[in-house]
Amino acid sequence: MPLVRKPILPGFNADPSIVRVGKDYYIATSTFEWYPGVQIHHSTDLANWTLITRPLSRASQLDMRGHPDSCGVWAPCLTHDGSRFWLVYTDVKRKDGSFKDTINYIVHAEEILGPWSDPIFANASGFDPSLFHDDDGKKWFVNMIQDHRKRPRMFAGIRLQKFDPVQGRLVGPTTTIFHGTKLDKCEAPHLYKRGGWYYLLTAEGGTEYGHACTLARSRSIHGPYELHPQAYILTSKDARFAELQKAGHGDIVETPDGRTYIVHLCGRPESQARPRCMLGRETAIQEAYWKDDWLYVKDGPAPSLFVDVPGTRDDTHYWAEQRYVFDSTKGLHEDFQWLRTPDTDRIFNIKGGKLQLIGRESVGSWYEQALVARRQTHFSYDAETVVDFSPSDERQFAGLIAYYNRFAFFYLTVTAHSDGQRELLILSSESSYPHGRLDEPLLPPVRIPAQGKMKLSLTIRGKQLQFYYALEGNVELQKIGPVFDASVMSDECGGCQAPGGFTGAFVGLAASDLNGTALTANFDYFTYRPVLDKADRYITFPID
Known part of the structure; x- marks a missing residue:
């Protein structure tokens, strides 16, 4: 397959969530205080991506007047349950100081271009939520939990609760399933199921130069979760001179022929002497593989600049x-x-x-x-x-x-x-x-x-x-x-x-x-x- 240079979504496309429906791939990224909310790009080959919609486009879904800078829409998660698309997102009202005010919502649509529903309130206990569709038909809402008593380290683990789409709300008890590692700041959870294992992918270390993707697994969705032998399957925290820095906050997708990839955010500093990422946090992709029921990033854990994907990128428009x-x-x-x-x-x-x-x-x-x-x-x-x-x-x-x-x-x-x-x-x-x-x-x-x-x-x-x-x-x-x-x-x-x-x-x-x-x-x-x-x-x- 051809080599593609990364990032695949250059310039302020952070916190990617990816889903494949048939032969089509979709990536949703954060938009923060910029309107309309959430960018969704489309591809058929993982190499060439086109912005096709911003689904949060009316006042009933999103109104950010009065939101401070870098608040608004954080870390959307885009999934498909076999019949419809689901998008969960956080609307952050405040992020600095002793508290974070983070309201989590769920919207859905039959088609990716909409119309998208009015939002369903989920909770306000943390941010970076995701929705997992289990093979038994149950839906689970997963997000990090914040505890203001622990400031500045207010990350209190990953919490799980069932979502009832008929009632349109979260139901039943909540369970804290993972507390993260010593790297701290455990957030951005995504759940997957493969071969009888539940896999939990999280981001840790903060979304700066110490960022990382952490993987754990369990036979039960409620845990306990066993940490990956490498702990951090993708990170550039120990690779100072890597082209792609800040690697973390990832999501996993499989191609129709069974290949596995992980999309993740990254940053490209304009120099090593004064590392400032003028293009913001961007989206890159890495090839991965399974060994002993664990996922590994090819040539990882540091991100590589090139990746083998099914398509050949055309940079003419770029x-x-x-x-x-x-x-x-x-x-x-x-x-x-x-x-x-x-x-x-x-x-x-x-x-x-x-x-x-x-x-x-x-x-x-x-x-x-x-x-x-x-x-x-x-x-x-x-x-x-x-x-x-x-x-x-x-x-x-x-x-x-x-x-x-x-x-x-x-x-x-x-x-x-x-x-x-x-x-x-x-x-x-x-x-x-x-x-x-x-x-x-x-x-x-x-x-x-x-x-x-x-x-x-x-x-x-x-x-x-x-x-x-x-x-x-x-x-x-x-x-x-x-x-x-x-x-x-x-x-x-x-x-x-x-x-x-x-x-x-x-x-x-x-x-x-x-x-x-x-x-x-x-x-x-x-x-x-x-x-x-x-x-x-x-x-x-x-x-x-």
């Missing part, structure tokens, strides 16, 4: 320029997401071939901001747009933004002075946690004509970000501002209480009107152009 135009008959392109709100009519619409952003709250608001963006999926790229915006003062601004969260962003805005003179101004916040302040002093603004469209552009080359602009009718772009450190838009320093950043860098369009008058900004197009250079470790490892 390296192609993406020019997004706005057509009201087609709606917003599936690459784009926005933050928190299901009420899209209040933040954007498409009219006359333009994307119209309706100025709302400030950039970084946890409630309602007009920000539409796509994932950064390359270490180096160019982005460009043309905006038509007529602000009256400094409290109205719109433009091009590179964004991680409210504490880490770079934003080239069309705005105005208090006297009404229109100008270009860069707003930046480089990990100003916990205050969320703009970097000061602000860079000097550039005065521009009172009317007319503006072309705005940025380039990212590894960790270097540079903004550009051009007046309407001008072809040549001019630099504006200094070279910024783009690597702050990463989990390692993205302005969260350590180690709490879980998402990835985005680039897109934004508009704010702090006067409350909902001034609109019109965008002609948006271009994302991948650039191949030594910083893009999708091809090669950089030398510092």
